[in-house]
Amino acid sequence: MLDTIPAAARTVPPGRRLSRAAPIVVAALAAAALWIAPTFLDTFAVNVLTRSMIYAMLAVTVDLLWGFAGILTFGQAAFFGVGAYATAMILGTYGATPLGIAAGIATAVAAPALLGLAVGWLSFYHRSTPLYASVISLVVPIVVTQLIYSGGEWTGSSSGLVGFDVLPFEIEGYFRLAALALIAVTLAAWILVRSDAGRALVALRDNEARCAYLGLNPRRLQIRLTAALAAVAGLAGFLFANASGVVAPENAGFLFGTELVIWVALGGRGTLLGPVLGTIAIDYLAANLSGDLPFLWQLLLGTAFVAIIILLPGGLADLAGRLWRALPLGRTEPAAPALVAREAEAQAAPTDAPILKVRGLAKAYGSLTVLEGIDLEIRAGELVSLVGPNGAGKTTLMRCLSDGSEPFTGAIAIGGTAIAGLTPNRIVGLGVGRKFQVASVFESLSVADCLRLARAPHDGLNPVGQDPVLGLPQAALDVLRMTGLDRPLTQPARLLSHGQKQALELAMVVALEPRLILLDEPTAGLTKAERTTIGTVLKALTAGRRIAAVLVEHDLDFVREISSRIVVLHQGRLVLDGTVDAVVGSELVRTIYSGGAHG
Amino acid sequence: MLLTLDILTTAAILFVVSIGLLAIFGVLKIINFAHGAWLTVGAYCAVVTARLGLNPWAALPLAFVVGAALGGLAEHFIIRPLYRRPLDAILATWGLGIVLGQLITLAFGRDVQLTPNLYAGTVAVLGVEYSAYRLVALGIALVIGILFALTIERTRLGLSARAVIMNETLARSLGIDTGRVRLVVFMIGAGLAALAGVLLTPLTSVDPNMGVSWLIGAFMLVMVADASFLALAAACLVFGAAQVLISTFVSPILGSIAVAVLAALVLRVSPKGFSRA
Numbered sequence: 047m048l049d050t051i052p053a054a055a056r057t058v059p060p061g062r063r064l065s066r067a068a069p070i071v072v073a074a075l076a077a078a079a080l081w082i083a084p085t086f087l088d089t090f091a092v093n094v095l096t097r098s099m100i101y102a103m104l105a106v107t108v109d110l111l112w113g114f115a116g117i118l119t120f121g122q123a124a125f126f127g128v129g130a131y132a133t134a135m136i137l138g139t140y141g142a143t144p145l146g147i148a149a150g151i152a153t154a155v156a157a158p159a160l161l162g163l164a165v166g167w168l169s170f171y172h173r174s175t176p177l178y179a180s181v182i183s184l185v186v187p188i189v190v191t192q193l194i195y196s197g198g199e200w201t202g203s204s205s206g207l208v209g210f211d212v213l214p215f216e217i218e219g220y221f222r223l224a225a226l227a228l229i230a231v232t233l234a235a236w237i238l239v240r241s242d243a244g245r246a247l248v249a250l251r252d253n254e255a256r257c258a259y260l261g262l263n264p265r266r267l268q269i270r271l272t273a274a275l276a277a278v279a280g281l282a283g284f285l286f287a288n289a290s291g292v293v294a295p296e297n298a299g300f301l302f303g304t305e306l307v308i309w310v311a312l313g314g315r316g317t318l319l320g321p322v323l324g325t326i327a328i329d330y331l332a333a334n335l336s337g338d339l340p341f342l343w344q345l346l347l348g349t350a351f352v353a354i355i356i357l358l359p360g361g362l363a364d365l366a367g368r369l370w371r372a373l374p375l376g377r378t379e380p381a382a383p384a385l386v387a388r389e390a391e392a393q394a395a396p397t398d399a400p401i402l403k404v405r406g407l408a409k410a411y412g413s414l415t416v417l418e419g420i421d422l423e424i425r426a427g428e429l430v431s432l433v434g435p436n437g438a439g440k441t442t443l444m445r446c447l448s449d450g451s452e453p454f455t456g457a458i459a460i461g462g463t464a465i466a467g468l469t470p471n472r473i474v475g476l477g478v479g480r481k482f483q484v485a486s487v488f489e490s491l492s493v494a495d496c497l498r499l500a501r502a503p504h505d506g507l508n509p510v511g512q513d514p515v516l517g518l519p520q521a522a523l524d525v526l527r528m529t530g531l532d533r534p535l536t537q538p539a540r541l542l543s544h545g546q547k548q549a550l551e552l553a554m555v556v557a558l559e560p561r562l563i564l565l566d567e568p569t570a571g572l573t574k575a576e577r578t579t580i581g582t583v584l585k586a587l588t589a590g591r592r593i594a595a596v597l598v599e600h601d602l603d604f605v606r607e608i609s610s611r612i613v614v615l616h617q618g619r620l621v622l623d624g625t626v627d628a629v630v631g632s633e634l635v636r637t638i639y640s641g642g643a644h645g
Numbered sequence: 646m647l648l649t650l651d652i653l654t655t656a657a658i659l660f661v662v663s664i665g666l667l668a669i670f671g672v673l674k675i676i677n678f679a680h681g682a683w684l685t686v687g688a689y690c691a692v693v694t695a696r697l698g699l700n701p702w703a704a705l706p707l708a709f710v711v712g713a714a715l716g717g718l719a720e721h722f723i724i725r726p727l728y729r730r731p732l733d734a735i736l737a738t739w740g741l742g743i744v745l746g747q748l749i750t751l752a753f754g755r756d757v758q759l760t761p762n763l764y765a766g767t768v769a770v771l772g773v774e775y776s777a778y779r780l781v782a783l784g785i786a787l788v789i790g791i792l793f794a795l796t797i798e799r800t801r802l803g804l805s806a807r808a809v810i811m812n813e814t815l816a817r818s819l820g821i822d823t824g825r826v827r828l829v830v831f832m833i834g835a836g837l838a839a840l841a842g843v844l845l846t847p848l849t850s851v852d853p854n855m856g857v858s859w860l861i862g863a864f865m866l867v868m869v870a871d872a873s874f875l876a877l878a879a880a881c882l883v884f885g886a887a888q889v890l891i892s893t894f895v896s897p898i899l900g901s902i903a904v905a906v907l908a909a910l911v912l913r914v915s916p917k918g919f920s921r922a
Contacts, residue, residue, distance in 0.1 A: 174916070188905055192899070311736060
């Protein structure tokens with residue numbers, strides 16, 4: 047499958063191998079330092095820091111959800127509380143026997159994970175908003191807390207549970223256990239966010255719609271992430287219940303959930319190390335200061351939080367990062383992956399059956415009819431231009447073709463499969479690629495990462511590292527080469543010019559190896575030279591590679607040059623469908639387009 | 646009969662508590678998580694009024710003025726820079742709530758404060774002895790609702806506010822000073838929240854964290870109402886009824902989370918909440 051990749055491209059250059067090992071070395075050093083730390087620290091510090099490090103594990107999960115995947119959550123406290131209570135209840139019943147401990151860990155991880163699945167299902171659905179997910183994350187800890195209150199002897203109600211058996215450790219033992227767990231969780235998160243799969247989290251935050259139109263299922267990713275991180279929070283709860291020997295309703299509460307978010311924000315969202323260090327520093331300071339100046343401490347923390355959110359959204363880690371990058375040592379150039387061609391997937395034998403078949407399509411917004419009685423068939427290798435004045439329903443038609451959850455009447459079939467009710471990612475799976483009118487890419491990802499995500503449904507994503515090669519279909523490589531995008535591969539997409547973004551999106555859509563490609567004004571706002579390039583690319587795709595294309599376009603000269611067929615929409619109806627010459631020469635088109643004024 | 650009265654007055658109290666949050670969410674598209682702190686500020690205005698030996702009802706105008714003034718400052722220094730980052734605005738206003746709560750604690754201590762009852766005693770309604778104050782609160786809720794509706798429908802500010810709700814960019818290009826509309830609406834919303842704080846004093850204990858317990862309920866009601874105050878009234882009635890019925894017949898603890906859970910489920914099924922009807 048990957049036989050076109052030269053062997054040399056697979057070997058990792060020595061510099062990169064070193065940087066890949068660096069986090070593991072740092073983690074090992076940190077583990078060693080924390081292992082001997084209890085011998086120097088007094089009992090109070092050991093106790094407090096044990097708790098701080100457990101909280102820091104939670105901060106890592108909040109950072110992954112909020113800082114990377116863009117899901118502002120207050121719900122991690124609830125999962126933590128469920129884990130802690132499960133541990134206390136099981137150890138209280140069965141004692142700290144090997145079996146009891148195993149059952150405790152298993153439940154402390156499984157129960158929050160199941161709850162996480164339920165919460166994820168509730169929070170994320172097609173067209174759910176980020177605000178709604180935050181709302182649910184607020185409700186969950188409140189519900190869990192109230193259930194704890196109403197749990198009677200089971201949960202100890204408002205006084206919580208104490209006096210259950212715990213792991214047979216001294217306080218130094220708990221300190222080391224918490225330290226190792228924290229380092230393990232942080233290292234795993236670090237490896238994940240720097241891997242190709244970690245880019246998918248950022249892609250979700252940047253542009254959920256684009257993810258769906260690349261055939262990724264945003265909903266499933268978000269639900270899995272929620273469940274997995276709920277399990278991690280539950281594990282932290284297990285450690286907390288053992289180390290402190292007491293669990294209380296506050297551990298699961300909404301207020302604790304907001305505190306976690308405050309720590310992450312102050313430390314620096316999206317940096318992992320920032321939240322970890324921030325949480326430990328703030329919780330340790332709080333334990334030392336809040337005895338002497340309880341109100342003043344909260345006041346200072348609250349003020350700092352407001353100031354950081356407004357003035358320094360990246361938190362203290364952002365500040366530190368800027369200083370670091372100012373040093374010559376801190377500047378490292380990211381390495382670009384090697385571009386290689388991969389063989390096209392075995393296509394079904396070309397048939398003459400239409401790829402797209404539309405029968406009697408109609409769509410209305412309330413009483414306003416936008417589309418009516420549309421019949422259309424498109425076959426492989428055709429490049430069909432959809433023209434018509436503003437408001438003719440062109441973009442609405444494109445939307446109906448690519449999103450089956452749009453309410454419409456009539457029938458649309460892609461390759462024989464009806465798409466009514468299917469979400470965009472399922473339709474992409476049928477072989478449809480859609481390019482939007484306004485270039486829709488992942489602004490904070492590099493060009494190479496954007497392209498890699500486009501290949502994710504086919505090739506998967508590496509969860510532990512960055513693949514040194516990026517295999518793309520020849521057609522996508524052609525797009526990149528013709529538009530010069532094969533050079534700035536490591537550049538973040540937000541720094542690209544308007545035309546380059548359009549080309550990048552086109553390359554991403556082509557990389558999906560679609561059978562049908564939908565393009566909404568791909569040349570809008572481009573220079574003459576860029577238009578010519580895009581035109582050449584489109585012709586090569588359709589005539590050379592037998593892809594079918596539907597193109598919405600206003601520039602009639604451009605349309606005339608590249609189309610194999612033209613369809614004219616006017617006031618929601620399909621008024622003409624014919625060859626280029628027939629349509630361009632038609633009196634009707636002149637009347638529609640120029641109101642008859644310019645002949 | 647008792648149940649009906651409980652439902653009506655509970656809905657009225659929920660309405661009074663949420664209306665300020667709704668005004669701000671509708672126009673600014675921002676969730677004011679400091680809402681609970683404004684309720685607390687209002688309640689402490691009642692405490693101050695009592696210490697000064699004034700008529701307890703004088704706390705209402707005082708709370709409105711103090712709440713609106715603080716709201717103006719908050720809008721200028723905290724909300725305005727975060728207009729394009731709505732999720733961050735939630736966090737910043739939550740932080741502001743912490744700051745306000747701690748300032749109140751520093752000034753008044755963290756103990757529960759006693760306030761004089763605004764309207765004591767009970768009245769007989771159709772054969773049931775009922776708290777007179779809860780009925781007064783019902784009347785006040787109706788008055789606030791009607792005044793709010795008149796402001797929205799009949800005044801220039803209301804017209805501008807509706808324009809901003811529908812299409813802020815267009816409103817600005819038509820020459821409406823949207824920045825001023827946001828400021829004024831935020832001040833009114835904050836003032837109403839403080840007013841609600843005074844009205845809560847006979848029903849709940851006054852302490853620096855009293856607002857937080859009301860915040861989530863109000864927030865969920867506003868999410869379901871989605872910037873329509875008629876929908877808010879409907880949501881208060883439905884969820885207030887659910888809260889009273891569940892508290893009475895099942896368990897008070899479950900009743901206390903009824904609003905939040907039901908609202909979340911309604912939003913899951915119909916993302917526009919009650920405003921579609």
